Amino acid sequence: MDFSVVPFGKPRGERADAVRNREHLLRTAREMIEEHGVPKVTMDGLAERAGLGKGTVFRRFGTRAGIFQALLDADERQFQERVLSGPPPLGPGADPVERLVAYGRARVAFLVDHHTIARAAIDRDEPALVGDASLTQLHLRMLLRQCAPMPNLEGVVVQLTAALEGPLLLVLSRPTPDAGTASEINGFLGDAWQTLIERLVR
Structure with missing residues (x-):
């Protein structure tokens, strides 16, 4: 691709x-x-x-929300550059399963680290879309085709994208993020993502 x-x-x-x-x-x-x-x-x-x-x-x-939307957009670009041309395993050159795991862990960390900015970026007059899930869908589709061709691939990609991008919405739904430190949340969700991928591709 x-x-x-x-x-x-x-x-x-x-x-x-x-x-x-x-x-x-x-x-x-x-x-x-x-x-x-x-x-x-x-x-x-x-x-x-x-x-x-x-x-x-x-x-x-x-608007004030536009400030934070611009910050998110700039950071999304940097994240995309790491995925498309950075060092492995997040960037090219690693086994596709390793890249899937690395992508999930990096994406969770990105979303959790940006949750306060993401909350401020939500404009009450606009849809509450946070993050760029399009890259996640494209990346997961490419890597799954390489390591685990399967029926209903498109639906699986949508489900995995929701599993990866969705936790940020859970964090944003709370008045305060009281699920633990960022490191603890990253570890909890990152480990869960790795389990999900390894079970899926084996």
Whole structure:
């Protein structure tokens, strides 16, 4: 499969000054999150901290949720690059079963680590879509075809995608993520994913 033709994320092609402003705003937003937490990041606060006009921030993001959607989009791109061209076993070069396990563990960690940003990225006026499940579906389909051809592959891919992407929704459904530390959640869900894959392909 030629992943280079898959249009993940938003298309590029912005003016150089717009790109600089976007990157500056995203860096500033990350600094604010690191220092004060997600709840303290506002449109006005971001504009003031970045030294840009409020109009620039509103044009760039539209709403406060748009700030966090942009952060997620940028991090999704980095995650995709690790999957498509990073070192094995997450990237190319490893046994397909190893890659399936590694992908699941990395994806769980990504989703859990981003759950506060993902919560803030949900706009009440828009569908609550979090993360880019399209990459997960494509990647699982490719690897399963290599290591475990089976009937109803498309349905299995949908079910596995739901099993992998769905736990974030469980975390987001709680007022506070009280299921344990991020490391404990990553281990719990990562181990479960590995068990699921190994049982499926054996």
